Every structure is written in C-alpha cells, then in structure tokens.
Amino acid sequence: MLCFGTLVLKFSREMGKIFHVVSLKHLLLVSVALNVSLILRVINISEKKILHSNSAHVSKNIQLSSSSLTSFANARIEAQNGEERVINLDHGDPTMYEKYWQQEGDKTTIVIPGWQSLSYFSDVSNICWFLEPEFAKEVVRLHKVVGNAITENRHIVVGTGSTQLFQAALYALSPQDALEPISVVSAAPYYSSYPSITDCLKSGLYKWAGDAHSFKKEGPYIELVTSPNNPDGFVRQSVVNRNEGILVHDLAYYWPQYTSISFPADHDLMLFTVSKSTGHAGMRIGWAIVKDTEVAKKMTKYIELNTIGVSKDSQLRAAKVLKVVSNSCESSSSEGENFFEFSHNQLATRWELLRLAVQKSGQFTVPEFAPQFCTFLRRDFKPQPAFAWLKCEQEEVNDCESFLRSKKILTRSGKHFGFSPKYIRISMLDRDQNYNLFVQRLSNIISS
Amino acid sequence: MLCFGTLVLKFSREMGKIFHVVSLKHLLLVSVALNVSLILRVINISEKKILHSNSAHVSKNIQLSSSSLTSFANARIEAQNGEERVINLDHGDPTMYEKYWQQEGDKTTIVIPGWQSLSYFSDVSNICWFLEPEFAKEVVRLHKVVGNAITENRHIVVGTGSTQLFQAALYALSPQDALEPISVVSAAPYYSSYPSITDCLKSGLYKWAGDAHSFKKEGPYIELVTSPNNPDGFVRQSVVNRNEGILVHDLAYYWPQYTSISFPADHDLMLFTVSKSTGHAGMRIGWAIVKDTEVAKKMTKYIELNTIGVSKDSQLRAAKVLKVVSNSCESSSSEGENFFEFSHNQLATRWELLRLAVQKSGQFTVPEFAPQFCTFLRRDFKPQPAFAWLKCEQEEVNDCESFLRSKKILTRSGKHFGFSPKYIRISMLDRDQNYNLFVQRLSNIISS
Numbered sequence: 001m002l003c004f005g006t007l008v009l010k011f012s013r014e015m016g017k018i019f020h021v022v023s024l025k026h027l028l029l030v031s032v033a034l035n036v037s038l039i040l041r042v043i044n045i046s047e048k049k050i051l052h053s054n055s056a057h058v059s060k061n062i063q064l065s066s067s068s069l070t071s072f073a074n075a076r077i078e079a080q081n082g083e084e085r086v087i088n089l090d091h092g093d094p095t096m097y098e099k100y101w102q103q104e105g106d107k108t109t110i111v112i113p114g115w116q117s118l119s120y121f122s123d124v125s126n127i128c129w130f131l132e133p134e135f136a137k138e139v140v141r142l143h144k145v146v147g148n149a150i151t152e153n154r155h156i157v158v159g160t161g162s163t164q165l166f167q168a169a170l171y172a173l174s175p176q177d178a179l180e181p182i183s184v185v186s187a188a189p190y191y192s193s194y195p196s197i198t199d200c201l202k203s204g205l206y207k208w209a210g211d212a213h214s215f216k217k218e219g220p221y222i223e224l225v226t227s228p229n230n231p232d233g234f235v236r237q238s239v240v241n242r243n244e245g246i247l248v249h250d251l252a253y254y255w256p257q258y259t260s261i262s263f264p265a266d267h268d269l270m271l272f273t274v275s276k277s278t279g280h281a282g283m284r285i286g287w288a289i290v291k292d293t294e295v296a297k298k299m300t301k302y303i304e305l306n307t308i309g310v311s312k313d314s315q316l317r318a319a320k321v322l323k324v325v326s327n328s329c330e331s332s333s334s335e336g337e338n339f340f341e342f343s344h345n346q347l348a349t350r351w352e353l354l355r356l357a358v359q360k361s362g363q364f365t366v367p368e369f370a371p372q373f374c375t376f377l378r379r380d381f382k383p384q385p386a387f388a389w390l391k392c393e394q395e396e397v398n399d400c401e402s403f404l405r406s407k408k409i410l411t412r413s414g415k416h417f418g419f420s421p422k423y424i425r426i427s428m429l430d431r432d433q434n435y436n437l438f439v440q441r442l443s444n445i446i447s448s
Numbered sequence: 449m450l451c452f453g454t455l456v457l458k459f460s461r462e463m464g465k466i467f468h469v470v471s472l473k474h475l476l477l478v479s480v481a482l483n484v485s486l487i488l489r490v491i492n493i494s495e496k497k498i499l500h501s502n503s504a505h506v507s508k509n510i511q512l513s514s515s516s517l518t519s520f521a522n523a524r525i526e527a528q529n530g531e532e533r534v535i536n537l538d539h540g541d542p543t544m545y546e547k548y549w550q551q552e553g554d555k556t557t558i559v560i561p562g563w564q565s566l567s568y569f570s571d572v573s574n575i576c577w578f579l580e581p582e583f584a585k586e587v588v589r590l591h592k593v594v595g596n597a598i599t600e601n602r603h604i605v606v607g608t609g610s611t612q613l614f615q616a617a618l619y620a621l622s623p624q625d626a627l628e629p630i631s632v633v634s635a636a637p638y639y640s641s642y643p644s645i646t647d648c649l650k651s652g653l654y655k656w657a658g659d660a661h662s663f664k665k666e667g668p669y670i671e672l673v674t675s676p677n678n679p680d681g682f683v684r685q686s687v688v689n690r691n692e693g694i695l696v697h698d699l700a701y702y703w704p705q706y707t708s709i710s711f712p713a714d715h716d717l718m719l720f721t722v723s724k725s726t727g728h729a730g731m732r733i734g735w736a737i738v739k740d741t742e743v744a745k746k747m748t749k750y751i752e753l754n755t756i757g758v759s760k761d762s763q764l765r766a767a768k769v770l771k772v773v774s775n776s777c778e779s780s781s782s783e784g785e786n787f788f789e790f791s792h793n794q795l796a797t798r799w800e801l802l803r804l805a806v807q808k809s810g811q812f813t814v815p816e817f818a819p820q821f822c823t824f825l826r827r828d829f830k831p832q833p834a835f836a837w838l839k840c841e842q843e844e845v846n847d848c849e850s851f852l853r854s855k856k857i858l859t860r861s862g863k864h865f866g867f868s869p870k871y872i873r874i875s876m877l878d879r880d881q882n883y884n885l886f887v888q889r890l891s892n893i894i895s896s
Contacts, residue, residue: 093567101563112765114556114772115549117730119541120723160608160732160755167754171649193753200753201619204650275568282565282760284608305641305648306615307608311759312730317560324562 087438088410092230092386094429096346097279104336108324110317117312127293128157128300130309138322139272139287143264145326146340146376148254150266154289155296158310159303162252162273162286166224167197167306169248169269169288172298173222174205183209183217186224187239188418189231189389191250192425194224195418211418212239219244225267226250228259231417231425232367233385235259252276252286257343259383260374269295276386278321278339279429283314344377347384350428350435354388357443364442365391388426394447400424407445409438535886536858540678540834542877544794545727552784556772558765565760575741576605576748578757586770587720587735591712593774594788594824596702598714602737603744606758607751610700610721610734614672615645615754617717617736620746621670621694622653631657631665634672635687636866637679637837639698640873642672643866659866660687667692673715674698676707679865679873680815681833683707700724700734705791707831708822717743724834726769726787727877731762792825795832798876798883802836805891812890813839836874842895848872855893857886 101108122132136156143149159165174182184198188211198208209215212223223245227236230253238247249267253259255277273286290296303309325339358364367389369382390411392400399421401413414423428435549556570580584604591597607613622630632646636659646656657663660671671693675684678701686695697715701707703725721734738744751757773787806812815837817830838859840848847869849861862871876883 091568093569095567098563098566101561101566104562106561108562110560112558112560113549113554114552114769115546118546118549118727119543120539120729121541122730160759163753164755197753200750201649202652204652279566281568282570282757284755284757284759302648305611305645306754307612307732309730309732311608311732311762313761313765314759317761321562 084408085437086408086410087434087441089427089430089434089438090410090412092276092427092429094275094279094281094386095431096429096435097343098431099346100337100339100342101279104324104328107336108317108321110320112313112316117316120309122309122312122315127155127296130300130303130312131156131158132312132315132319135285135287135315135319135322138319138326142277142322142326143289145329146256146261147264148256148261148376149251149270149272149289150264151289154291155293157288157290157296157299157303158315159286159288160307160310161275161284162250162271162288163193163197164303164306164310165271165286165288165299166194166248166250168299168302169271169295170198170203170206170222171302172295173246173248173269174203175220176205178205178220181205181207183207183215183219183221184224185209185212185215185221185240186226187212187236189229189414189423190224190418191226191230192412192416215240220246222246222248224248224250226252228253228383228385231387231412231423232389233258233369233383233387234367235383253386256340256374256376257347258385260372260381261376262372262374268292274318274321278318278325279343280318280321283318284311285314285318340376344381344384347386347428348381350439351384351388353436353439354428354442357439358390360443361445362447363392363394363445365393384428386427386429388428389423390426391423398422407441409441532856533885534856534858535882535889537875537878537882537886538858538860540724540875540877542723542727542729542834543879544877544883545791546879547794548785548787548790549727552772552776555784556765556769558768560761560764565764568757570757570760570763575603575744576751578748578751578760579604579606580760580763580767583733583735583763583767583770586767586774590725590770590774591737593777594704594709595712596704596709596824597699597718597720597737598712599737602739603741605736605738605744605747605751606763607734607736608755608758609723609732610698610719610736611641611645612751612754612758613719613734613736613747614642614696614698616747616750617696617719617743618646618651618654618670619750620743621696621717622651623668624653626653626668629653629655631655631663631667631669632672633657633660633663633669633688634674635660635684637677637862637871638672638866639674639678640860640864663688668694670694670696672696672698674700676701676831676833679835679860679871680837681706681817681831681835682815683831701834704788704822704824705795706833708820708829709824710820710822716740722766722769726766726773727791728766728769731766732759733762733766788824792829792832795834795876796829798887799832799836801884801887802876802890805887806838808891809893810895811840811842811893813841832876834875834877836876837871838874839871846870855889857889 120130122130135158139156140151143151157165157168159168170184181204184206186194195208198206206222209217209221215221221240221244223238223240225236225238225247227249228234229236238245247267249265249270251265251270252273253276254265268291270289271286274283275281288299290299328336328339354366358366371380371382373380392403397403399413401411401421401424404411404424411424411426413421415421417425568578570578583606587604588599591599605613605616607616618632629652632654634642643656646654654670657665657669663669669688669692671686671688673684673686673695675697676682677684686693695715697713697718699713699718700721701724702713716739718737719734722731723729736747738747776784776787802814806814819828819830821828840851845851847861849859849869849872852859852872859872859874861869863869865873
C-alpha cells in the first residue's frame, strides 16, 4: 500500500500540472493494491488547485465566479450523498468541456444586438444560402489546422446538429422515383439512433436495413460509416463494398482528443458537429463537407423544407468558438492552452481511471486499442473514445444495462446498437464529479 | 394637384411622428390626382429624420452606427439605380422590423459566454426537455399581455421555427399503425410550403390531400387552419368539420400588427413563431401550445429525432426579445415605444400606399377587409396582413407572376397556393427602400 500511495502522489502531482501526459504503465503493475477512491480523492484536491489557480481570472468575471463556485459547492454536497445518487451516462452529453471554456474566460463570449440576424438569408450567393460566411470560414480553417479533413473545392452545408445533416444526406442521396425505398445500412454495433431516425416517418425514399455485415440485397444502398465508431471507438471503413453503394461518413469523433489524426479525410460526404468537437451540444450546430454540387443543393433543400435554415445566433457563436480553438492550436502561449491537448489529456486520465476500475472490479472488459501516430499531436497514442463500450463478463448477467441500473448507473444497452445486451455504452464526457463517482462505483462492483 | 400636395405634406408630418395612426380615407377621395412617387419622396425625407433623431443613441454604439449608416448609404445608391433593380418580394423575409430593433438600441442585446449551454438538456423535469425555462416564461407572459392565446394548463414545445413544429404535429397526430397515410388538407389558397413539406419524404404516416374545400374522403384527416391566412390575410376556421378531423392551428400572424385580436385563441394545437411576431426569422425559433400531454410528448420525440432539440442560444435570445416586447406593451413611457403600435403603424402606412398604388395603376386588385375591434390596441381596424394577395385584373394576363417578373418584381404565383395564377403573393415585410420602390413601380404599371 505504501508503494501504491507513493505512486498515487506522483499521479496527483501530474494532475496538478493540469493532466500532462504521463506513462501510467507502471500503475497497472500494482493493480492488486489499487484503491480507486484514493485516486479520486487526490483528483479532487487537484481540481481544487485548478479552481484556486483560476481565481485571479475568476475575480474579473462575476458571472463565472458565482456560477462555477455554486457548482463547486453543489458538487461537494453531491459527493457526500454520492452513494445514493443515480449517475446518468446514457447520453453523450459533453459537459466535460465546460471546464476548458470556463478556464478560457471571455475569449469566446459573444454579443448579439437585437437587430441582428432578422433575415432568413445569410449568403444568397452560396448554394447553402443560410450558411453564415464567418462560420464557413472558421470550419475550413479548423480542418486545415487539425489536418483531419479536406475542404478545398468542397461545399459546406450547415445543419441543426449533424443529426439533421444525416437526414439531409438521406434525402439527397435517395433516388426520388425508385419503386421501393433505398436500403440504409451500418455495421453493428452502429449508432443507436440511426434506425429510429431513418424509419420514424416511414419514408418511401429510404428504409433502415440493419447491420451492414449481413446485408445481401442487390441494388443501390446507403452505408453509414462512423469513424471512429459510436459506440466502440474503432476506426472504420465501409464493409459492403459493392459498386452501387453510396457512402456517408460520420466523422463526429475524428478529432485528436479521441483518436489519432492519421490523414485528412477525403470522402464524398462527411459529417461533423460542434457537440463532439468543442462540446457545445446546446448550440445544435453541425456541418457537412460535400463533394458533389447536386448533393449539396439537395441537402440544402431538405434543410429549407425541414427548418428554413439554421439558427444564425448559433452559427455566429460556433464561428467564434472554432476561431478560439484554432487560435489555441496555432500559438498556445499567448492564446491560452491548446484545446485539443487539454481535452486529450482529460480523456487520457479518464480512460486510465476506467481501465483501473475495470481491473479492480474484475467483472467487466473494455476494448483494447493499438496505438497510432497522430499527425496533429505528433506522437503515438491509443484511441480514447467519447464512449466506453463495456462488456459484462459475468456469466449470469445477460442484460448488462439492467445490471448497472441496479447499481444506479444509467447506460445504453448493446441491443440498441444492433448488438448483444451483454454490452453497454457509457458516456466518457460527463462532468468530473459524475465521472469520478461512476468509476468509483464501478470499481466497487466485485464478485460476490 | 395643390390640394393633393397639401394632403401629402400633412401625410408627411404624420410620418415624421413615426407613423402615428391617421385616418387616410380622405386620401382616397383624391385618387385621380395621386402621385405615389411624390409620397415616396416625402417618406424618404421622414426616414432621414428618423435616422437623424436616432443619432444620439447611435453615437453610443459604433456597431450600430457603422452598420446602419452603411445600409443607409447603400439604400441611396440603390434608389438612384432603382429602375434597374430586381425587387424580390417572393419570401416573407421580415426585415421591416430591423428599424424598431435598431431604435430600441441595446435593450435586447444578449451576451453568451463560451461555457454556457454545452449540455443538450435545458429542463429535464419538462416533457419538452430541451425547452429553456426562461423562453417558456416569456412566451406565457407575452400571450397574457397581448391576449391572443390561452396558455394555462397547456404544454409549450419549442421548435426550430414553426416549420419544424408543423412536422412535429403531423408526426404526433398521425396514427402510427394505420394501413394508409392520413390525409392532410388546408383550404385554398393555402400556405405554399404545406404540400412540399408534407410530401418531401413520401411518408407512410401522412400525405398531402390538397384543398380542404374539395376534400371528400371518409375517415380521419388533419386540417391545417392558418388564421389570419397566408397568403390572403383572412381570419379562418376549419372548413371540413367532420368528427374524425384533427385540427392544427397555425397562428403565426395572429398578432396586433396584422389583425385585430378578438379573443384569446384556445385550440388543441396552436403554432407561433418569432419570425412573424418580432421579426427575428434568423433565430429559427417557434413554439407550439398543446393541450394534450401525449401529443406534446410525441412532438418532443419528433424534434429529438430530427435535431436533438433546439438551439439554446436562440431560445435565450428569443426570451430576451419577447421580454422587451412585453415590457414595451406594459409601460411604454419608460420601456420604449410599444412594439405592436410601432409595427402596426408601419403596416398601416404600407397598406395605404399599396392601395393607392393599386388604384393609380388600375390593373390590380387586393382583398377588401371589414374592420374589427382589437382587444389589445382597443380600437377598430381592418386587417393589414404580412402578405398582399394581389390579382392581375387585365384580361390578357393569365400568369401574374410572370407579368410582374417582367417588371423586375419577384412574387410568388397563386398556383403554389392551390389557386389561380392570376393571383400572386407579395411580402409586405421587406425593408423600407425595397417596399417603397415596389409601390412606386407598381403604381406606374398602367394600361397601354
């Protein structure tokens, strides 16, 4: 225990440097002596330090001060009653990112006067006439800075989140005069919302056809390729590979906090969202990068019919946030901490804690990933996805979601992802106090 | 001409008082001598006065100053080349309202810090979990202030404009397991987007079935009642009236700038939008007032599937705008000019000008309305809709839209509204310089 205590203190010092990368392999060697709750206590001390070190900035801004101190106080009260509390990790609510944006203060604050953005139109010269030019500019810049997607000679279509763009893509890619709806497939485990979004209106244009692995039907089809994949985090390619296939690449998680950037993606139709890149899910802003002009036109038409465009307020705010992210990457000394370094390190810590908890419990497994070189962070690392795809290894547990619900941990069952209910998806992006309570509780689930 | 000149000067003095209500009946008596372009020149002088009188405020705010002066300068250049310019009044883009919001200065300015609204969730205790409580509060307050809708014991569902809510209503009201899609009807002339929105995905749940007047099919149906109606401005009730009918009331224009408020509307499902009430179309915010809990749940589900909620930024901004509108109604002296008085007077002037131009031209007609008492403005007035439903009376003109296009005036043909192409819809909500150029050009279309 002494040896482990020293290790924990070393770990805490690293935490104090705001989660600088550490090799934690040696921690695994002493897994027998693991005490996750002790680690968490140490993390709490580190969090207090971070909060305290921010106080100079905080005092300049009363709004931040009161809000973050209140939440800090609430977090303490919750921690005391932690054992009673339900931990909801069913949704991928990206509140983990609040910490970074609070730390960066008013850099991303936006002021919108009352007479701004009254018109439906943003840029009548653009195919996507409701796309704010400033937002488009910052999307292009960020992809260049990160190197994760080609934007030259492509159309950008903005959407009310990438969910709307996914539907716009289905509308644009489906033949309008076919005798039957085109099949929409994705390799299981696939994003749980794909089937219900595709089929909710019983469209005559397209129809959910399930797992791409078992798709045998002849003729045209649309394959959704989510890479890295939601829920399991693996990098993916299409699996059907027939010449009548049309591909939609959902690259919501192709950012350096989650996975190595190995090349700028260059697919026909790629979807991105601020919800998962910067954490601003409440903005409801996504974008598509589209090669074909006719497809971009039809996607725009769908969004016109569906919502007559996309909130200008959120586009302007997203433009500012993306700008600050790019600035942080280009000159970290004067422009604040590199956004991706910060969030990468947060997730690295969370994944280490999860693996430690899983090891201590002995009842679960999580995916093992191979490291890969990241052209953006310029080092090798293993994927650290936004979701953990956890398997209940106990023979008697067939429904892992129910099992964890009995422990007051809400997750999403594998069955919603076209997979076994022995698996569950867990959000890795919740606030610290929730996440820490979760790993603590998980580590205490031991064989009876 | 002298007599008319005096009249015009009187009219211009009234304009100088920022469009206070005047009885203009006597103007019609001298219609033979009408010179619309002279009136417009006088209005231009009045506009300059208004802009000048705002300069004290403007100087406090560089952003407003530069933006409005630039547009003012541009307007002058455009006016010089007015005859060459295409006037686009096809869309109901509500830029007329910019003037009021500029006049009110920073009352509706909103500041959003970077760490706000990261979560998908707004209020997990509400059926509509993405509804910002502050927005809901201001919606309820405004309806109480104006007296145009009952909100007590109703659910509020927020949408990305009322267009999304219309689709949410179709989803919620359609039987999920019917053998064939439910019929969706509306009395012609109906809103031109209803058919294309309803049928764009070839839904198996619902199907556009055309003009409600000629709908004879037995069984359940959904009837859309737009009141006041888009395009013609008449107050409406359902026309099918069979017991299996389900009604959706689109009340986007049931506000005192357009029509008399005669009672608080109390229908099962009512749709409203900021685009037409306050003019903030770029926000993409609408709301539904819903009696039935299950319907509210299903509408929420649709919006969850369609866009995972609604922009928080725009909801917060809309809350502030509605608050300022309510404040302006409750104490006009300290809280700025009553929003509805201001915009009512703007539209009153525009309708007078339109009727004068129509009379001078002799080639067109517009609807005649009966006056009705308004419980909000506490006086009788005739409807002054957001659109003019204009008819080409020339025998040789069958396609009014093409005819006006040849005069470089873009409008929407009656055929899109399930009606005769001898009719067109014209937006009454464009900016002053565009609208004034339009009436001037219309007045000059005379029989050859």
